[in-house]
Amino acid sequence: MITFNPYAPRLCKLVEVKTETPTIKTFVLEMPEPFHFRAGQFIELTLPGAGEAPFTPSSSPLEHDRLETTVIRTGSMTDRLHEVEPGAWLGVRGPFGKGYPIEKYRGKEILVVGGGCGLAPLRSLIYQLLSESYRYRRISIKYGAREPDELLYRDSYATWTAERPNVDFTCTVDAGAPGWTGRVGLVTTLLSGLDLSLPDTVAFVCGPEVMLKFVTLTLLKEGLSAEQIYLSMNRRMSCGIGQCGRCSIGPYYLCKDGPDMNYAAIQQYENVF
Amino acid sequence: MLERSIVRTDFLPYARLPELRAVLEGRYRVVWQEAARAPGNAACRRRAPASRWKARALHIPSGADFFRPCARKWPSFPWATPAAPVAHQAPPRTDKPLALVNLRPCDLAALRILDDVFLSGDVVDPFYQARRQSTLIVSVDCVTPAPTCFCHLVGGAPFTDAGMGLHLSPLATGYRVHADSDAGERMITELALAPPELREEEELPARRQAAMEALAAANQRFTLTRSPYTTVAERAASDRWQDLFAGCVECGACCRVCPTCYCFYLFDELTGGGQEARCRRCRTWDSCITADYARMAGPPNAKPNPRPRLRTRFANRFDHKYRFHYETSGEYACVGCGRCAEVCMARSDPREVLRVLEQ
Known part of the structure; x- marks a missing residue:
């Protein structure tokens, strides 16, 4: 029985949305289990119905219970993401990639x-x-x-x-x-x-x-x-x-x-x- | 690992082929790949079931189609109430496992490339893995090449000693049978076959030589003087591409039928709403030839995709198969099966492309 699907996202709660500039927002996610990543690695963020896209965490790699990612509004998925309110559930896969050496x-x-x-x-x-x-x-x-x-x-x-x-x-x-x-x-x-x-x-x-x-x-x-x-x-x-x-x-x-x-x-x- | 070295060699007289068929059909859901490529192997000539093929009227499907079905939808999971556990797979099927019969050496080479992609990385594709492990593959050496065959130009051969389950090599009065897996060995045991006699084995090199010569004769027009890698690497920025892709209408059929193409696209389907909302992750196969492949969001002045021009997309397909994959693995990501040439509406033939680039 397959218990791990590498293509399916983990669900994480969006706890805060910070407006950084007129076109850029930072989304703060509460991670269900400690999340370890290296600076430069990326995640795949899913908004149900809108799709999945790659983003890079903008928070400190030393912080493991919260994950921040800063997103510019520039396409159909990010348009919808910018409308999302705290309390919603987003999907996260990753981290992927090598990160900065x-x-x-x-x-x-x-x-x-x-x-x-x-x-x-x-x-x-x-x-x-x-x-x-x-x-x-x-x-x-x-x-x-x-x-x-x-x-x-x-x-x-x-x-x-x-x-x-x-x-x-x-x-x-x-x-x-x-x-x-x-x-x-x-x-x-x-x-x-x-x-x-x-x-x-x-x-x-x-x-x-x-x-x-x-x-x-x-x-x-x-x-x-x-x-x-x-x-x-x-x-x-x-x-x-x-x-x-x-x-x-x-x-x-x-x-x-x-x-x-x-x-x-x-x-x-x-x-x- | 899915494969292991040869564990047993036996001999199956042509007269006993129906017995092999009966034993296979007793244990497996058997899919007989159409044997148009091997006239003479009459016992294997039977049309495959019409379902599941990607382009069924056009070509003989490769075994790859069974491991990367056109689309996969994973079970949906609740979105608004994520406390419920996420199921990753539908309940396992209880019917018999699958046996693919009459795959060719090029199909096996293609499966090895797919294995490399889906099974060798840090993260394996558990769905591909499960299906590969449960499927028996019965392969056969080629005797007569199809007009589009060119496995010898890309480092392959119309015969092999490395099967993936059971491998049959045609001789004068029957097949030499290699069992390469436990499941294959069980088949041989059940049939109570005898080892081949020495004179039967002795004729194999001559038969293989004849198959190679037939292939070379069929490809006389495409005799290449340099390796495909050298040709494609040297002509990366060449003007010659201009004429080669002129007929391409971006239908993507070459990628659909290619047994080594593996690019895919992930997307979601959302059903229900509010607290009842469910999300289903889906995967569908993709073609690097089409303009919307790897389309990205971005500001108005950004490129809509990494290769906006058809020339670079067309060249990239060749670059990937003959250059980049060769650089990373030492093997071509083309097995010379010729399916792309069979289905191309513009009659684009990779051998012709390599020949023109070489000049």
């Missing part, structure tokens, strides 16, 4: 580059890095959003850098707004003239595909090699266990080998971005 880079300088809703998966990486920030020489976080209203987790930026001299955070918006005194420009403008020791740097990048493309090109131009760039290719996965074939890039399946891929591994294949 941060252990490999202890003692190095970490560059975290986020674009728009791409800061969500990076937040769980940031939490992980901050919990052991003494292991890294530098943690530099660069973030860009379309406009000031679209900046995610605005209340957290100060706490990330407080009392951690090796951590810095810079953000920019594509278009300013009345009252905005910060930087205006694409996220790539934060990447020229980096004050990092480039041979010792590794970059973790997450954002829309067009942003991934131009951040990669900029980082390569700045002197990073392809091996030093990890890209989050977070949109394509379905089964999560390397069977359905939907998330292939060359010989890799993002759900098994990613979703964060070293650019050196995938750059030779068509349709990476």
Whole structure:
């Protein structure tokens, strides 16, 4: 008798919905049993009747009884998800994927580059890095959003850098707004003239595909090699266990080998971005 | 593991074939794959039941169809009152297990690829596993190739010594029978077969050589000078693809009949409402040729799917089968059965594609 169905979701109660920006909400789930994941791993979230889609937890990997995931409203499933109220039951499968290989880079300088809703998966990486920030020489976080209203987790930026001299955070918006005194420009403008020791740097990048493309090109131009760039290719996965074939890039399946891929591994294949 | 090395070899005279059939039908629900590929094996020629085939009028189904049925619906579970336990499988069937008879060496090779996908990862597909383990597979060496056969071009052969249950090799007066599983061995024991005589065994190499030569002769037009891997890897960005996919209408038939294609799509059906709402997870087979394959939500300027152009989807199918799978496993994800060439409305033949790319 089959007792485990890898395609069927576990039911989890939605306990809180936080409105982050006009188009982005964070959904807080209470896990029925302790949930362990690595930063960068993803889950498949089911809303009954609306479908299943891959999302990356945005909460700390050190927290096991609650799971947060931050979702931008951008398609039929996320449209319906944004209407859901606390108390509803959602389905979760996972975690899937490898997660960020941060252990490999202890003692190095970490560059975290986020674009728009791409800061969500990076937040769980940031939490992980901050919990052991003494292991890294530098943690530099660069973030860009379309406009000031679209900046995610605005209340957290100060706490990330407080009392951690090796951590810095810079953000920019594509278009300013009345009252905005910060930087205006694409996220790539934060990447020229980096004050990092480039041979010792590794970059973790997450954002829309067009942003991934131009951040990669900029980082390569700045002197990073392809091996030093990890890209989050977070949109394509379905089964999560390397069977359905939907998330292939060359010989890799993002759900098994990613979703964060070293650019050196995938750059030779068509349709990476 | 599902397979093991040969445990027993015996000889079945053609005159006793009805006995094998009777023994099989006594123990199993037997599905006889149509034997059009092997004229001469008259005793095995019988039409398969009409149900369950994906494209029944067009081709001889591969055994793969039985392990990845077109659609699977798992039992629904209550959504609004999730305290109830979630059932994962309908009550087990109590009727006889399945026996697939007359599979060919290419079908076995395809099943090995599916086994690799569904059984070798960190998470196995328990439904595929259960069905594979309970099914007896009776395979037969090929004698005469079909016009679309090309297993020898992709590292295969029209014969094998590695069956998956019972494997029959035609000789002059009967079959040499290999039992590769306990279930197969039981069959042989029940029939009380004798081991093959030396002279019977001695003719096997010559027969196999003849089958290989017949296959090579049928493929004279498609003699390749380089390996399919080298050809496809070198021509990844070639303009030649432009002419090759021109006739493709994205019907997806090639993926439907391919015994090694395994891509699928998961979706939910919701029934009832309110406290009575139930959700059912479903799986259906998918084709990487169609434009809505792996369609993703995203902002207006994002790509709707990873390969928006037909050229890249068409090339990706070949890349996967002849390049990427070869890089990861050392084997092609094409077994040369030629079913895709049989069903293609544009008469696209993988041998022709490889030949044109090679030039």
